[in-house]
Amino acid sequence: MGLKDVLTRLPVGFLTVLKTLGRKPVTIQYPEQQKPMSARFRGRHQLKRYEDGLERCIGCALCAAACPADAIYVEAAENTNEARYSPGERYAKVYEINMLRCIFCGYCEDACPTNAIVLEPIEFPTGYTRESMIYTKAMLLEPPPPGVPDTPQQTPPGKYDRAILPFPPIDESV
Numbered sequence: 137m138g139l140k141d142v143l144t145r146l147p148v149g150f151l152t153v154l155k156t157l158g159r160k161p162v163t164i165q166y167p168e169q170q171k172p173m174s175a176r177f178r179g180r181h182q183l184k185r186y187e188d189g190l191e192r193c194i195g196c197a198l199c200a201a202a203c204p205a206d207a208i209y210v211e212a213a214e215n216t217n218e219a220r221y222s223p224g225e226r227y228a229k230v231y232e233i234n235m236l237r238c239i240f241c242g243y244c245e246d247a248c249p250t251n252a253i254v255l256e257p258i259e260f261p262t263g264y265t266r267e268s269m270i271y272t273k274a275m276l277l278e279p280p281p282p283g284v285p286d287t288p289q290q291t292p293p294g295k296y297d298r299a300i301l302p303f304p305p306i307d308e309s310v
């Protein structure tokens with residue numbers, strides 16, 4: 137680059153700097169700030185509930201079996217009518233996803249028989265330590281609908297015998 141080039145290009149560079157000096161920065165302080173995402177964006181997982189607040193997850197671990205990255209860990213436990221988390225016999229006592237392993241392929245969604253695990257357009261997992269990237273059930277489970285009690289719930293015997301429900305549950309008394 138000759139002296140002539142330097143003398144002609146430098147002012148152009150300075151002019152560009154001057155033009156942008158007054159503009160608001162476009163930098164987003166990710167992960168503290170996040171851009172609004174499209175409704176079709178497949179972000180991180182959420183564990184879903186039925187409208188009556190019961191958890192859709194029945195602890196069957198089909199999602200873990202389908203996961204190509206071995207990112208999901210499920211430990212099931214027994215429901216009782218006094219402490220019911222989900223319809224049917226079992227619920228997920230422990231449900232964890234290692235977001236460092238996850239490749240967001242959605243196979244877990246496909247494998248789930250109750251549509252319990254869904255990739256949603258919500259914040260993408262971020263963290264500064266390995267431990268913080270293990271998302272626990274408490275982090276993944278959506279809150280109950282407004283005015284609906286959280287799990288565990290007390291439920292009448294026989295109402296939730298089936299693990300995979302049509303919703304609302306069939307009321308046998310009518």
Ligand code: SF4
Pocket residue numbers: 202203204205206207208233237238239240241242243244245
């Ligand atoms: S999105 Fe894919 S990689 Fe991630 S937990 Fe689900 S099955 Fe595993």
Ligand code: SF4
Pocket residue numbers: 192193194195196197198199200210228247248249250251252253
């Ligand atoms: S999320 Fe679905 S596939 Fe995974 S353990 Fe729960 S019910 Fe089974």
